[in-house]
Amino acid sequence: MSKTYIFGHKSPDTDSITSSLVMCDLETKLGNEVVACRLGSLNKETEYVLNYFDIEAPELIETIEDGTDVILVDHNSPNESVDNIENANILKVVDHHKIAFETSYPLFVRTEPVGCTETVLFKLYKENGFTPDKTIASLMLSAIISDTLLLKSPTTTEDDKKTVEELAEIVEIDYEAYGLEMLKAGTDLSSFTIPEILSLDAKQIDFKNVKSIVNQVNTADISDVMKMKDDLEDGMNKIIEEEDLDLFMLLITDIVNSNSQVIAIGKDATLVEKAYGVKLEDNAVLLEGVVSRKKQVVPIMTENA
């Protein structure tokens, strides 16, 4: 029997990378032959995590052969998955996003409306009678801190908080100090070109008929990023043209003060104004308290589209 590939979404974040490694550990414990994969480069934050705990990155893949057994973590939409996913045999899905896939066969699906895939994975460990070891717990802890911005994002649930407490005990770490360093590491944009910044955590999301890309960049200081505004806008306009987009929305999220500066370009940029009752000035506006694309951007933009 050939191995089952486990991977998170394209443009992987810390949750996608660690969930792949963690699910690989769990499946191995369950006696299954699996391999942890990733669908793109590590971001700075994830690099920091893997370096900090001295853990190897999952294997990079771009496509799979027809009929390959796969397990999807931290995503379920074919748009965000590996190339040729439509010809894969999906064995399991463990995720915390909306449902955006269909199958012609029954399968194991485990999604919960929690802040991070790892919170669901932690339950799976318990249900199967396992406790994550220190390394695995480090990965899980890092991902929850990442996805919930240190438990401050509105996506954070009681389950996430409880899981972080339990994991921090296993890892024996001051998770708040570690978490802030980790988040800050993720905001270091110095080595990236403009096109790279614009694709770091870009998601194609259609707000009804408004074909959009929403990209999110975390920072400890918004003004630092806004220094690049002209270049960012040039890059965004180029992508809009290439991909025939109606809207490119860039969220520059202040992880310390929990706000987001938005730059919105495209023929439907006014959708941002309508959705939030604000006025774009020079394509930009500060959205107070907005830090979650999933909870504070997608539903509101969709409703107003």
Added chain:
Amino acid sequence: MSKTYIFGHKSPDTDSITSSLVMCDLETKLGNEVVACRLGSLNKETEYVLNYFDIEAPELIETIEDGTDVILVDHNSPNESVDNIENANILKVVDHHKIAFETSYPLFVRTEPVGCTETVLFKLYKENGFTPDKTIASLMLSAIISDTLLLKSPTTTEDDKKTVEELAEIVEIDYEAYGLEMLKAGTDLSSFTIPEILSLDAKQIDFKNVKSIVNQVNTADISDVMKMKDDLEDGMNKIIEEEDLDLFMLLITDIVNSNSQVIAIGKDATLVEKAYGVKLEDNAVLLEGVVSRKKQVVPIMTENA
């Protein structure tokens, strides 16, 4: 806060009715305000089960108001769900079918490729630290026996078998003797009109572009049902015309010997011949060993369509 409605699919079978009651019990234990509902009349088998254990049927509903909180059990496709499901707020899905729904929000989804929804629900009880009481266990046991035809259907998994053993101990019942009587009760067609028989367990399934209804009727003696063949065919032809179908496939499944007599009518009836390498005679053919619509009909018919 208004109550959450819990229901299985239209044309409810024993799994849909009991899963609604069982999930209602579990959610109540979890402190949630819920009400068990059903989307259609009880079949003879389910009537036998509820009478045998003296349990009241869930409340009959046909539609729901916009924004109602719902929990779906034993189905996830909007086609098989309550009217106006597209405007409901789906809190949870517990099921064992293929994925055939989408959402614009994350939610609790728990599907597994097992023989019966109750097998998944039994795990949820355990994970939450509960044991089903005797009444609830009776319902769960009956549904697994029903969906797996006494653990003989190819949809049966090790999980289903193990769950049946554990439940039979709680109920303190000889489940094989009880199960055979229950299945036989479900085969009593004496009080039904032909249109009723043709809608008892009818599912609209499109095999690629072949618009079809596949209806399954269980029996302890195929020849008993075949006495009504002419009348059944007249009824099927009428439905084909009314619904503009390409195929009406009636499976008359022998629950004792595990075979199905098929009557296939419609312009694409030859799809049955192609899919199984058989020849229809007078619209009919015996498919040896075929008892599962989900596992032995849908994938093979789809592949050959």
